[in-house]
Amino acid sequence: MLQDTTDLGAMAETLSRSPDYRVLRRLVARPRYVPTLGQHVRTGVLLDTETTGLDHAKDEIIELGMVKFDYAADGRIVGVRDTFSAFNEPSCPISPEVMALTGITDAMVAGHRFDDAAVAAFVDDAVIVIAHASGFDRKFAERYWPVFEHKAWGCSATEIDWRKHGFAGAQLGYLLNGAGYFHQAHRAVDDCHALLEVLDFVLPTTGAPALALLLETARRPTLRVWAERTAFELKDSLKRRGYRWNDGSDGRPKSWYIDVDETALDDEIAFLRTQIYMQDVEPGVQRLTAFTRFSGRI
Structure with a gap:
């Protein structure tokens, strides 16, 4: 007999209150919200790319995922404004190594092209772009879309000392587990949704969302x-x-x-x-x- 989902939720809640157990919940992407008039928020964009290689000067982006979100002055994430997910067919076949790493095949990207105007419009009102490897993603994004040259960027992997705040490392999967979730990443936008929850996680060492610490670090020269x-x-x-x-x-x-x-x-x-x-x-x-x-x- 299938267990009633209400009972499962109650069981998970009970276990989570015990120091002997840790409960991981499947990550469910937040629904879109509409900001209210007069609401004092700022807008950010989480970005992730999949590419044909590591060389930003010659390799190509084959997938772009983005999540646009609003956040308050204290770093609390208010809601998701919109999402963006698109494939792009490269000029050469995807290598077996990249297919194994990303799960993206030639058939999946065949006939797809990025809508450059749509990408620029999506990020136009963002005050910051955050990636979990900005040293990698920013170089590729700027080569494809000049709008990213004029944005402030933050890196959630390097601009927070995650070990100092009790995490096993900076890998996204570790961080998501530490925030109480698991996900089965299939697309770049899925990792953006995962990063959203990681940044909204209240760090026990600061009592504030991880995003607040990231923004503080990013602002410093x-x-x-x-x-x-x-x-x-x-x-x-x-x-x-x-x-x-x-x-x-x-x-x-x-x-x-x-x-x-x-x-x-x-x-x-x-x-x-x-x-x-x-x-x-x-x-x-x-x-x-x-x-x-x-x-x-x-």
Whole structure:
């Protein structure tokens, strides 16, 4: 006999109140809402792409998913305004590796093309675009649609220290489980719905939604310090410090670099002078904001 769904809900609620159990609920996408007149909210867009590869200069987007949502000043998500989901047929067949990773086949994208005007209209009123890998997604999005060049961006994977707030890591599935949900991701827009619930989750360490912390971090300028012309044997020291390597193929320096808060700049310069260069040098420094961070143009 099938268990009555009302009974199942009551059982789940009872279990969730016990310290010995954790209950995961299947994620159900929120219905669209209509903002009321005079409501003080801002609009954001969650974005996810699937591509034919990792090179934003030559690989192609084969799927775009977006969820437009309103949020309050305290970071609480008020409601979903709209969703966007579309396929795009690339110029070459999708590789077996990408098909295995994304579940997207040539047959699924055949004959599909992005409606560029629809994409631009969808994000036009958003004050911020958030992706769970903005360092990847922003570069692709800007190449296809210039509207994204003029938007502030936030990265939910890197601009929140999830481990510090009790999560096992920054992978979306881990975060969703930590927020009390599970989902069977099939489309890019499904991951956007999952990210929405993760960002609306109240962090026990702050008492506020994760989105509030992300917005606070995104608003702060950061400084990118380039450690150019460093000795090869010092690469491990730089990696331990958190530096990343740029191979120069994107027009930026072929160099190690790190992004730091303004308050940490003096310490970083001191590290390079005393541990790396052993002399009084002036490394190259770029100032980044939400409007330039993660962009391939910088």
